[in-house]
Amino acid sequence: MPIQVLPPQLANQIAAGEVVERPASVVKELVENSLDAGATRIDIDIERGGAKLIRIRDNGCGIKKEELALALARHATSKIASLDDLEAIISLGFRGEALASISSVSRLTLTSRTAEQSEAWQAYAEGRDMDVTVKPAAHPVGTTLEVLDLFYNTPARRKFMRTEKTEFNHIDEIIRRIALARFDVTLNLSHNGKLVRQYRAVARDGQKERRLGAICGTPFLEQALAIEWQHGDLTLRGWVADPNHTTTALAEIQYCYVNGRMMRDRLINHAIRQACEEKLGADQQPAFVLYLEIDPHQVDVNVHPAKHEVRFSSIPAGA
Secondary structure (H helix, E strand, C coil): CCCCCCCHHHHHHHHHHHHCCCHHHHHHHHHHHHHHCCCCEEEEEEEHHHCCEEEEEECCCCCCHHHHHHHCCCCCCCCCCCHHHHCCCCCCCCCCCHHHHHHHCCEEEEEEECCCCCCEEEEEEECCCCEEEEEEECCCCEEEEEEECCCCCCHHHHHCCCCHHHHHHHHHHHHHHHHHHCCCCEEEEEECCEEEEEECCCCCHHHHHHHHHHHHCHHHHHHEEEEEEEECCEEEEEEEECHHHCCCCHHHCEEEEECCEEECCHHHHHHHHHHHCCCCCCCCCCCEEEEEECCHHHEECCCCCCCCCCEECCCCCCC
16 A cells, blocks of 8 residues: 555544543543633533533633634644743643544534624534535634534444443543632533533632532541642642541542643652652552642643643752
């Protein structure tokens, strides 16, 4: 077989293999886009665990009509423009792959309006070449993304999806993680027409603890020790359950964020385990919700397809 350039849809479907693992992956990418757009309210509507419908509606800044087609193209983004930007990322998204990848394995519709526009516009891509159609629509300022029939054109991927309940539980966990990262944003999650989670935006510490309790449970809140520590440009804050009272159930609560980005980083988790090991039994794990703030130039977030891991360029002496 001769070397040839892959058709756009096939190239996007290959990329989707890394970006779109399951419905929860779609929700994560789209909600993070909403947060990058400055949304203060995000509504997430799910049907059949995300296999039938994922709808994300926000009140962010919206996308201009002339940029809608680009929004569905690969490697098109408003978040970075140079290598310097890549080395100091502050946005959650930056690769410009998510929408094109999702669109290639679903029936995706993007509807948006900016404050400067008198009307909204809707875009969708279809066909082998992923040609984008744009037409007028009715929509307030902000953006709605509808993802219908996920993996409808990739039966092998659809076959590996779990039950509706399992897939929704993964989505629920993603929203819990995002709700812990952004106390200032209202998040509403519905499944099959029923409101399941409602996290109202909060500002004061007492209100933050109520959200913390709603997500992590009263036992964690009762044992949580608030911490705040700074060393040079590095700040660590959040809550750690008292190691003397950590139970197996509490040990499942392990949420870590680096510059607002949710992490599942083994290096970070190991460091936290080491810090608590004197108080923990051999089989115990620490329970924590921690936020690490560090100079973006010191963190490389472009090391994992789903951005779950980071690489630190240096560790401050004494840290």
